[in-house]
Amino acid sequence: DTEVTQTPKHLVMGMTNKKSLKCEQHMGHRAMYWYKQKAKKPPELMFVYSYEKLSINESVPSRFSPECPNSSLLNLHLHALQPEDSALYLCASSQAPQREGRETQYFGPGTRLLVL
Amino acid sequence: AQTVTQSQPEMSVQEAETVTLSCTYDTSESNYYLFWYKQPPSRQMILVIRQEAYKQQNATENRFSVNFQKAAKSFSLKISDSQLGDTAMYFCAFTYNDMRFGAGTRLTVKP
Numbered sequence: 307d308t309e310v311t312q313t314p315k316h317l318v319m320g321m322t323n324k325k326s327l328k329c330e331q332h333m334g335h336r337a338m339y340w341y342k343q344k345a346k347k348p349p350e351l352m353f354v355y356s357y358e359k360l361s362i363n364e365s366v367p368s369r370f371s372p373e374c375p376n377s378s379l380l381n382l383h384l385h386a387l388q389p390e391d392s393a394l395y396l397c398a399s400s401q402a403p404q405r406e407g408r409e410t411q412y413f414g415p416g417t418r419l420l421v422l
Numbered sequence: 423a424q425t426v427t428q429s430q431p432e433m434s435v436q437e438a439e440t441v442t443l444s445c446t447y448d449t450s451e452s453n454y455y456l457f458w459y460k461q462p463p464s465r466q467m468i469l470v471i472r473q474e475a476y477k478q479q480n481a482t483e484n485r486f487s488v489n490f491q492k493a494a495k496s497f498s499l500k501i502s503d504s505q506l507g508d509t510a511m512y513f514c515a516f517t518y519n520d521m522r523f524g525a526g527t528r529l530t531v532k533p
Contacts (some may be wrong), residue, residue, distance in 0.1 A: 339521075348513055349467070350524035361521060394465060409455050409517045413467035 310414035312397050318420045323396030327417045329380040337403040338380040340372060341396040349396055355380060356403035380409060387421045394418050424449045426516050428524035436532050443527050444501045445514030454518045458499045462510040504531045511515045
């Protein structure tokens with residue numbers, strides 16, 4: 307089973323709202339990722355968690371706050387977003403972090419976010 | 423820094439025919455991994471095929487195969503017997519420390 311689930315599927319929020327995106331995997335993977343994808347563009351890496359610790363933050367604005375409560379869950383907390391943050395947010399997981407030979411990433415279906 | 427280039431923004435193919443999508447990359451590393459992902463309009467990124475750089479044998483998965491030329495830093499995807507369900511955006515990806523994607527090729531399979 308290579309399933310990564312994400313909730314919600316769609317989210318509309320105002321610029322003053324606080325919301326959270328959730329990602330879950332039960333494959334025993336120890337690395338989890340958040341990506342942002344704009345229309346007709348490739349995914350852009352935002353954050354990487356390795357063994358539940360934040361290992362990569364690709365200079366993402368502080369209005370995005372990741373959290374990894376345990377090895378199966380990954381959250382992305384959103385606060386004071388801008389309209390240009392509207393995008394598809396993808397979560398992925400891999401058996402291990404990069405450079406350990408188990409890098410294949412499995413993606414969730416994404417959350418389509420619209421910021422008004 | 424590693425870069426991935428897909429030079430074909432859009433391609434089309436008739437159902438049942440064969441199509442090849444191109445990908446080149448740039449790296450100074452010797453051990454890395456290459457992937458092709460497919461993203462249909464439903465938007466989920468689906469792994470199509472994976473290639474380890476230290477393996478000379480080209481990976482195959484049913485109708486999908488790659489032509490991996492390490493010296494040329496080329497990693498093309500061949501889809502045989504194209505089906506309507508193959509219509510999607512295809513991303514080539516390189517991973518060493520983290521995953522980098524090409525810009526994508528939008529493939530349309532015509533009936």
